[in-house]
Amino acid sequence: MTTPAVELVDIVKRFGAITALQPMSLTLPEGSFVTLLGPSGCGKTTTLRMVAGLLDPSAGEIRIKGKRVNETPIHKRNLGLVFQNYALFPHKTVYDNVAFGLRYRDIERSQIKKLVNEALDLVQLPSLGDRYPKQLSGGQQQRIALARAIVIKPDVLLLDEPLSALDANLREDMRVELKRIQHQLGITTLFVTHDQSEALAMSDTIVVMSAGNVEQVGAPEEVYNTPSSEFVARFLGASNIIESRTLSVDGEHAMVEARDFGNVPVPIERVRNAITGRESKLVIRAEFLTLNKTDKTPADGVLSVNGQVETVDYQGQAVRYFVRVGDRQLQAINMIDGHPFAEGETVSIHVRPRDCALLPGAIT
Amino acid sequence: MASTVEARETRQPWILLSPALTAIVLLLIIPLAFIVVYSFWLRTAAGSEQVGFYLDNWKEALTDSFYRDILLSTLRIALITTIACALLGYPCAYFIARSKSGNKTLLLLMLILPFWISYIIRTMSWINILGVSGALNTLLVNSGLLAEPLQLLYNEPSVILGLVHFLLPFMVLNVYVSLEGIDESLESAARSLGCTSWQSFLEVTLPLSLPGLAAGGLLCFVLAAGTYITPLVLGGARDAMFANLVYEAIIVQLNWPLGSALSLMLLFVLGLVVTVYNRFVGMGQIAKSFGQE
Numbered sequence: 001m002t003t004p005a006v007e008l009v010d011i012v013k014r015f016g017a018i019t020a021l022q023p024m025s026l027t028l029p030e031g032s033f034v035t036l037l038g039p040s041g042c043g044k045t046t047t048l049r050m051v052a053g054l055l056d057p058s059a060g061e062i063r064i065k066g067k068r069v070n071e072t073p074i075h076k077r078n079l080g081l082v083f084q085n086y087a088l089f090p091h092k093t094v095y096d097n098v099a100f101g102l103r104y105r106d107i108e109r110s111q112i113k114k115l116v117n118e119a120l121d122l123v124q125l126p127s128l129g130d131r132y133p134k135q136l137s138g139g140q141q142q143r144i145a146l147a148r149a150i151v152i153k154p155d156v157l158l159l160d161e162p163l164s165a166l167d168a169n170l171r172e173d174m175r176v177e178l179k180r181i182q183h184q185l186g187i188t189t190l191f192v193t194h195d196q197s198e199a200l201a202m203s204d205t206i207v208v209m210s211a212g213n214v215e216q217v218g219a220p221e222e223v224y225n226t227p228s229s230e231f232v233a234r235f236l237g238a239s240n241i242i243e244s245r246t247l248s249v250d251g252e253h254a255m256v257e258a259r260d261f262g263n264v265p266v267p268i269e270r271v272r273n274a275i276t277g278r279e280s281k282l283v284i285r286a287e288f289l290t291l292n293k294t295d296k297t298p299a300d301g302v303l304s305v306n307g308q309v310e311t312v313d314y315q316g317q318a319v320r321y322f323v324r325v326g327d328r329q330l331q332a333i334n335m336i337d338g339h340p341f342a343e344g345e346t347v348s349i350h351v352r353p354r355d356c357a358l359l360p361g362a363i364t
Numbered sequence: 365m366a367s368t369v370e371a372r373e374t375r376q377p378w379i380l381l382s383p384a385l386t387a388i389v390l391l392l393i394i395p396l397a398f399i400v401v402y403s404f405w406l407r408t409a410a411g412s413e414q415v416g417f418y419l420d421n422w423k424e425a426l427t428d429s430f431y432r433d434i435l436l437s438t439l440r441i442a443l444i445t446t447i448a449c450a451l452l453g454y455p456c457a458y459f460i461a462r463s464k465s466g467n468k469t470l471l472l473l474m475l476i477l478p479f480w481i482s483y484i485i486r487t488m489s490w491i492n493i494l495g496v497s498g499a500l501n502t503l504l505v506n507s508g509l510l511a512e513p514l515q516l517l518y519n520e521p522s523v524i525l526g527l528v529h530f531l532l533p534f535m536v537l538n539v540y541v542s543l544e545g546i547d548e549s550l551e552s553a554a555r556s557l558g559c560t561s562w563q564s565f566l567e568v569t570l571p572l573s574l575p576g577l578a579a580g581g582l583l584c585f586v587l588a589a590g591t592y593i594t595p596l597v598l599g600g601a602r603d604a605m606f607a608n609l610v611y612e613a614i615i616v617q618l619n620w621p622l623g624s625a626l627s628l629m630l631l632f633v634l635g636l637v638v639t640v641y642n643r644f645v646g647m648g649q650i651a652k653s654f655g656q657e
């Protein structure tokens with residue numbers, strides 16, 4: 001087994017009386033793209049800054065390439081750091097910005113020139129070397145910041161919300177671009193974001209955090225399909241969470257009795273800690289609730305419940321509906337085919353049991 | 365419709381500026397015009413002023429080596445003061461800028477506090493410290509380190525000391541403002557690329573704070589070169605600065621025409637310094653220190 005690029009072992013960060021990060025352990029395999037995802041203030045930046053050496057952990061150990069680095073100052077850690085606000089040196093040209101890290105390594109002048117040009121090519125801005133950062137667009141600045149971080153061939157690339165200052169279209173382009181560069185260089189990357197779609201699109205592994213705790217670590221589809229907690233279910237995409245009671249558990253299903261929906265056989269691989277007779281929570285993603293005309297009979301095994309459309313929210317190719325079922329509102333996100341339903345219309349809501357997930361405990 | 369909006373927009377700045385402009389015209393431009401006119405009058409031996417267009421004052425001011433030497437030594441003292449303020453003020457400003465925000469307010473307040481006491485009183489306080497029977501000499505003599513008190517006052521160093529004391533806050537505030545404007549992540553970025561903290565200071569923080577240093581320097585220089593109180597209080601007979609000559613001519617000798625010519629000469633030289641500064645650095649940074657962008 002190869003040594004992981006980065007290991008965090010029970011690291012804790014306290015600021016005075018506040019504990020910003022509870023004991024956290026995490027492993028970044030060589031070449032992986034790991035994302036810290038969570039709402040504002042959950043400790044993402046704190047974690048990243050500890051890896052970078054900008055903050056000292058209050059407890060625990062950080063290892064890079066198997067070596068403890070707690071006592072290694074930032075300038076000896078060989079890391080690439082990209083900030084949300086780019087942090088380009090305003091008094092230096094693009095070329096000098098990118099060459100900066102190389103000048104602090106024993107590299108010949110001619111070699112520096114070659115490496116800088118390679119890096120500028122890689123971010124597809126080969127001809128901007130003479131400009132100053134102020135003369136670049138936000139997207140270009142972001143690419144230069146990336147070039148500056150990767151040109152030194154860092155052991156780990158650390159990115160703190162690098163895309164959040166860009167507008168929506170540019171953000172999606174840069175997302176693809178960043179992933180391409182990361183893949184091409186095979187560089188281990190720790191990425192911080194609060195944007196779930198960014199995390200889902202780019203990561204090999206997502207670490208969902210909340211209030212200084214790690215809620216779940218897993219591949220994007222795993223975190224998305226089988227959330228480990230109500231928090232994760234709600235944070236990644238729109239989810240409906242429905243009270244239920246577990247009736248029985250066998251090798252294939254957990255049979256639950258859910259409010260309004262009746263008996264639902266949830267596939268066992270999407271069930272966490274089901275205990276017969278206990279309360280549980282049925283998680284249904286908004287995309288998996290489909291609205292139908294009331295006269296349409298559900299296909300075999302598909303559950304259905306009637307409801308009334310309260311709000312219709314167009315989102316381009318999709319529509320988001322808020323539907324009243326009994327005393328509660330459900331969310332459904334459906335592709336538009338033909339006519340969307342109108343507000344006030346009574347509809348039949350269908351869901352396939354295999355699209356449901358199950359969490360233990362009562363709704364909080 | 366559009367044209368009236370436009371007309372209003374071009375008018376508006378002038379309306380807003382007019383109180384300040386009125387004050388500047390009444391209190392600065394008009395008196396200055398009087399001074400210009402005065403400088404061409406002549407003071408007769410009898411002590412009366414002769415109205416007219418005489419170049420005698422200007423000839424005296426520009427050709428007499430006495431005035432030239434004092435002008436040069438004034439500029440030298442101002443330069444030494446400015447450099448001393450820069451060397452002392454920069455670390456101080458850096459320390460304040462890097463303090464926690466609570467302490468920052470306190471430190472800035474302490475910096476501004478001395479302004480509540482008259483400049484003259486602050487200058488005179490040095491007599492109690494450095495005078496022959498002042499605190500320092502008393503301490504040194506009583507502790508047996510010295511047999512005789514030292515003559516610490518009424519020389520050029522004591523004038524420079526007084527000027528530095530007076531001007532240091534101007535330097536500190538200017539440098540502080542420019543340091544505050546530097547994004548903290550720039551230094552982190554430099555550090556991550558391989559700089560020690562001292563190298564990142566030299567590469568990033570120092571160059572980016574130079575405009576503040578230059579602005580503070582200009583203020584210190586101009587204020588030092590134009591002062592007459594400090595040399596009057598803390599200087600000896602040979603430590604007169606150029607403004608003292610103006611004071612002497614106008615207040616003591618009542619020779620307004622000569623005093624006017626001399627003061628215009630100083631104004632011109634300092635104006636030249638400001639112009640050169642503006643050419644190479646720009647006035648924007650000074651405006652920033654007074655809270656404008």
Ligand SMILES: Nc1ncnc2c1ncn2[C@@H]1O[C@H](COP(=O)(O)OP(=O)(O)OP(=O)(O)O)[C@@H](O)[C@H]1O
Pocket residue numbers: 015018020038039040041042043044045046047194
């Ligand atoms: N220097 C500090 N002193 C005291 N508390 C701090 C400090 N830095 C961060 N914190 C606290 O630690 C917690 C985590 O902060 P952190 O910056 O890691 O959040 P984040 O997940 O990056 O949030 P965001 O998405 O808003 O950037 C917050 O509650 C914050 O208030």
Ligand SMILES: [Mg+2]
Pocket residue numbers: 044045046160
């Ligand atoms: Mg953050």
